[in-house]
Structures are given as C-alpha cells and as structure tokens.
Amino acid sequence: MLKDITIGQYFPGDSIVHKLDPRIKIIIIGLFIASLFLIDSFLPYIFIVLFIGTVIKVAKLPLKFILKGIKPLVFIIMITLAINIFMTKGEVLFYIGPLTVSKEGLYTAAFMALRLIFLITGTSLLTLTTSPIALTDGIEKLLNPFKRLGLPAHELAMMMTIALRFIPTLLEETDKIMKAQMARGADFESGNILNRAKNLIPLLVPLFINAFRRADELATAMEARCYRGGENRTRLNELRLKKTDIVVMTSMIIYFALIVSTRYIDL
Amino acid sequence: MIIDIKNLNYIYNPNTPFEKKALDNVNISINEGDFIGLIGHTGSGKSTLVQHLNGLMKPTSGSIIVDGINISEKGSSLREVRHKVGLVFQYPEHQLFEESVYKDIAFGPKNLGLDDKEIDKRIKDAMELVGLDFESLKDRSPFELSGGQKRRVAIAGVIAMKPKVLVLDEPTAGLDPYGRDEILDEIKDLFKKEGITIILVSHSMEDVARLVDRILVMDKGRLVMDDTTREVFKRAPELEKIGLGIPQITKFMRRFKEKGNNIDDNILTVEEAKEELLKFLRRKKDA
Numbered sequence: 001m002l003k004d005i006t007i008g009q010y011f012p013g014d015s016i017v018h019k020l021d022p023r024i025k026i027i028i029i030g031l032f033i034a035s036l037f038l039i040d041s042f043l044p045y046i047f048i049v050l051f052i053g054t055v056i057k058v059a060k061l062p063l064k065f066i067l068k069g070i071k072p073l074v075f076i077i078m079i080t081l082a083i084n085i086f087m088t089k090g091e092v093l094f095y096i097g098p099l100t101v102s103k104e105g106l107y108t109a110a111f112m113a114l115r116l117i118f119l120i121t122g123t124s125l126l127t128l129t130t131s132p133i134a135l136t137d138g139i140e141k142l143l144n145p146f147k148r149l150g151l152p153a154h155e156l157a158m159m160m161t162i163a164l165r166f167i168p169t170l171l172e173e174t175d176k177i178m179k180a181q182m183a184r185g186a187d188f189e190s191g192n193i194l195n196r197a198k199n200l201i202p203l204l205v206p207l208f209i210n211a212f213r214r215a216d217e218l219a220t221a222m223e224a225r226c227y228r229g230g231e232n233r234t235r236l237n238e239l240r241l242k243k244t245d246i247v248v249m250t251s252m253i254i255y256f257a258l259i260v261s262t263r264y265i266d267l
Numbered sequence: 268m269i270i271d272i273k274n275l276n277y278i279y280n281p282n283t284p285f286e287k288k289a290l291d292n293v294n295i296s297i298n299e300g301d302f303i304g305l306i307g308h309t310g311s312g313k314s315t316l317v318q319h320l321n322g323l324m325k326p327t328s329g330s331i332i333v334d335g336i337n338i339s340e341k342g343s344s345l346r347e348v349r350h351k352v353g354l355v356f357q358y359p360e361h362q363l364f365e366e367s368v369y370k371d372i373a374f375g376p377k378n379l380g381l382d383d384k385e386i387d388k389r390i391k392d393a394m395e396l397v398g399l400d401f402e403s404l405k406d407r408s409p410f411e412l413s414g415g416q417k418r419r420v421a422i423a424g425v426i427a428m429k430p431k432v433l434v435l436d437e438p439t440a441g442l443d444p445y446g447r448d449e450i451l452d453e454i455k456d457l458f459k460k461e462g463i464t465i466i467l468v469s470h471s472m473e474d475v476a477r478l479v480d481r482i483l484v485m486d487k488g489r490l491v492m493d494d495t496t497r498e499v500f501k502r503a504p505e506l507e508k509i510g511l512g513i514p515q516i517t518k519f520m521r522r523f524k525e526k527g528n529n530i531d532d533n534i535l536t537v538e539e540a541k542e543e544l545l546k547f548l549r550r551k552k553d554a
Contacts, residue, residue, distance in 0.1 A: 182323060206363065
C-alpha cells in the first residue's frame with residue numbers, strides 16, 4: 001500500500017532530456033505551466049500533447065509510469081468535471097433532476113479536466129527525468145539572485161534534498177513499526193474512523209520519536225563534517241550551461257510563445 | 268508439531284522487473300519445546316521467513332500451519348496466530364510508544380482482551396523474567412531508560428502475551444558485551460522456566476553455539492542445513508562458503524588438533540574447550 005506513492009519519483013536514464021541542465025528544465029516547466037493557463041481554446045492543446053509526447057519518447061519513459069502518476073488524482077479530476085458541468089450557465093442541453101447541463105458546461109468541463117491532466121503529466125516529466133539532487137541544485141541556483149533580498153536559497157535547497165532523501169526511509173520505517181505493533185496484536189485495518197485514528201497512536205509516536213532522533217543524528221553528522229551552510233561552499237559538479245541547453249531553451253521559449261499567441265489570433 | 272512449513276515460496280514484487288525470490292521451497296517442522304537458532308548471511312531470507320511465522324507476510328505458495336491454524340487460509344484468525352507466536356523485531360525499542368513502562372508492556376495483553384488483574388500479573392512476571400525491577404520502573408517513561416533497559420521493556424511486551432513460540436530477531440544487535448550476555452542468559456532462563464519454544468535469529472555463531480540445540484541455515488532463500496548444533500558446526504567449509512563461520516573456540520580446537528594433538532575437536536563453548544584441554548594436559552603428564 002505504501003509502495004504506491006510515486007511523488008517525485010525519478011526514472012534513471014541517459015537521454016538528452018535527462019542530461020539537460022536542471023535549471024533549464026525547471027524554466028521550461030514554468031513556461032509549460034504558464035502557457036497551459038493562458039491557452040483559451042482546444043486547438044493549442046495539440047501542441048501541448050506534442051510537447052509531452054516528444055519528451056516521453058526522447059527520454060524513453062514507460063507510459064505506465066506516467067499513467068500511474070495520474071491515478072491518485074482521478075478523484076480531483078472527477079470533482080472538477082462535476083463542478084464545471086453543473087455550475088456553468090449557458091444553453092441548456094438537458095436536465096438531471098434539479099441540475100442543468102449546458103453546452104458551455106460540457107465544454108469547460110472537458111477543457112478543465114484536460115488542463116489538469118496535462119498539468120500533472122507535464123510536471124511529473126520534470127521529476128521523472130531529473131534526479132532529486134540535480135533538481136535541488138537547479139532550484140538553489142535559480143534562487144541565488146534572491147539571496148540579496150534575504151532569501152536563504154541554499155538552506156531551502158538543502159531542506160528539500162533532505163526531505164526527498166528521507167521519504168523512502170520513513171516509508172520503510174512505517175512498515176516496520178506497523179508490523180512490530182501488529183505482532184503485539186494492534187489492528188490497523190478494522191473499526192470505525194475514530195477507533196482507527198486512535199489505533200494509529202502506537203504507530204505515530206515511535207515514528208515521530210525516531211524521526212526526531214534521526215534529525216538530531218544527521219545534524220550532528222553534518223556538524224562533524226564542518227557544514228556551515230552555503231557560504232563559501234564549493235561543489236564537485238558545477239552547473240554549466242552547454243550549447244544544447246541554450247538551443248533547447250531558445251527553441252522552447254519560441255515554441256511556448258507561439259502556443260500562447262494563439263490566444264490573440266482568431267482561428 | 269507446533270509449526271509446520273511446507274514448500275514455502277515467497278516472491279517480492281511478482282511480475283515486475285524488481286521481482287525477487289526471497290524464499291525458495293522451504294520445508295521446516297518445529298516441535299514444541301525446541302530451542303532453534305536461525306542463521307544466514309544478510310539478505311538470505313531470515314527476516315522474511317520469520318515474518319511468515321505469525322502471518323505478517325503471506326506465502327506466495329506453500330503452507331504454514333501454526334498449532335493447527337493454516338495462516339494462508341481465508342478466514343483463519345491471524346489474531347490467534349499472533350497470540351501463539353510472539354515476534355520480537357530487530358531493535359524492538361524503536362516500537363515503544365507509551366508514557367510508562369507499565370502501559371507499554373500492557374499493550375499486547377490488552378489487545379488480547381484480558382482483564383486488568385491478569386494484565387497486572389503478566390506485567391509483573393514478564394518484567395521479572397527480563398530482569399527489570401517492577402516497583403522502581405513501572406511508572407518511568409520508557410524513553411528515559413538506557414538502551415539495554417529499553418530493549419528489555421520491548422521484549423517483556425511480547426513475553427507478557429504468553430506466546431507458545433517466541434521468535435527473537437537479533438535480540439542483542441547493538442548492545443555492549445555485558446548487556447548481550449545478560450539478555451541471552453534471560454532468554455535461556457525463559458526457555459528453561461517457561462518451557463516455551465524459542466527461535467533465535469542471530470549473526471553471532473558464539474551465541475548460537477552457546478544456547479540452541481538445533482540450527483537452521485539459510486542461504487539465498489533456501490534452507491541449506493537443518494541439524495543439531497554440533498552437526499552443523501562440523502561443516503565449517505560449507506558454512507564459510509555462504510559467508511558464515513564457526514565459533515572462534517571451535518576453530519581454535521580444530522587448528523590445535525591439526526597440529527598433531529590428540530584431542531576431541533567437536534567443541535562449541537569455551538567451557539567445553541577448557542575441560543577438553545585439561546584432560547589433554549593430564550593425559551600428556553601421565554604419559
């Protein structure tokens with residue numbers, strides 16, 4: 001059950017997409033999201049699909065992985081669909097009880113659902129092709145200019161790295177404690193909601209205590225290796241923009257600019 | 268026969284690229300009153316096997332019958348199985364959660380639905396068995412105890428459920444030598460006094476040699492040896508091949524014999540070695 005969580009999962013590979021500078025990838029995904037929200041008709045969606053499809057193909061990602069990412073969000077997509085179908089006013093097509101279904105409602109609902117699906121798949125492309133370390137490196141570099149405004153860029157990136165690093169550890173630990181308590185007769189699977197919540201105490205207390213202990217140990221270990229934050233810290237692999245990075249970046253800016261421009265052209 | 272394992276197979280992540288066979292056709296029968304050592308290299312399937320014994324994991328194929336209950340059969344009471352087979356995990360002190368030692372040990376018995384008087388009695392008994400003083404410790408928070416004491420509290424929490432079979436997964440990992448010997452002695456006492464069946468998972472050949480009567484050896488998911496302690500440790504080359512070994516003292520006695528000294532080299536503990544060497548010296552003197 002805990003193995004189904006795929007947030008931020010990385011699918012290793014050595015394609016062009018994988019090797020692209022993480023900063024570039026973050027910016028491209030930013031452009032992607034922005035254009036997704038600026039699009040106001042169905043037609044430009046073709047180019048969005050083209051973009052997603054090309055990345056999947058080039059990065060050799062298994063389609064199953066992508067679909068798995070959408071699965072947990074089916075519920076939200078359904079709610080979006082329902083709200084848009086029933087709440088949009090317009091030319092009434094038919095009635096379901098007290099609810100009206102309009103032509104505009106169906107149109108917006110489909111539009112919004114697609115937008116959500118593209119949003120999820122698009123952003124998951126970033127985490128699927130970028131290792132967590134590269135990702136946080138990229139974020140740190142991108143946030144660097146804001147340091148002068150007092151933003152602790154390095155610290156934020158370090159926190160993200162540590163958090164990502166400990167997701168599997170915590171999952172494993174949860175599984176272990178759960179089993180240990182089940183061996184002592186604990187029951188996590190039956191009873192009403194109130195009882196179930198109460199039954200979680202033997203799981204959550206040790207989990208938190210161990211997490212704090214681990215945090216303490218990690219802090220000591222970092223201190224022992226003279227970690228003092230980002231000041232004067234050098235790195236083994238400096239991020240440097242290559243020719244491909246610049247070419248991809250430029251073409252993507254043009255690509256998304258064209259997509260957005262459809263907003264102002266009557267097709 | 269209290270536990271009967273037949274043709275047990277377990278596969279992690281079946282039908283995916285990450286598929287891994289963790290248990291490969293394992294057959295074991297365990298009788299009531301056995302004191303068994305389970306040894307094997309890291310990743311040999313020990314922990315997977317142990318978690319099958321009380322139904323925390325279900326076999327991919329094969330059967331496990333615990334005191335008449337088939338754990339993979341639908342509708343069989345896993346609760347009852349977990350009552351019969353007590354499992355102490357590695358580093359069990361990480362599972363403590365209550366505000367007092369008393370309450371924490373009471374967690375298991377309470378889940379069994381016992382009344383307060385019985386629970387009280389069981390806590391006292393269990394604490395005595397693991398060498399914890401009831402009066403001075405019962406109201407202390409388990410989190411302020413020492414490492415060795417925490418582990419005793421956790422073991423007491425399982426003993427208080429009065430299982431017929433007690434499985435201990437490396438109960439001495441991470442303890443100092445003194446604490447290790449104490450815990451092992453308490454386990455031995457428990458076996459003698461209560462007469463329960465004990466399965467001890469261990470990495471230490473010395474500990475196993477000192478305590479158990481029968482040894483199960485696992486390698487790559489298969490059960491490769493199942494014999495008395497003495498017989499298993501006779502097969503040193505095979506054990507070394509799978510990353511295990513024999514007790515230091517046994518090794519020493521064997522080398523000593525190889526040098527041309529006429530002694531019995533089938534020795535498991537330092538005590539036995541002492542006796543044998545004394546005998547050897549006396550014989551030499553007389554000759």
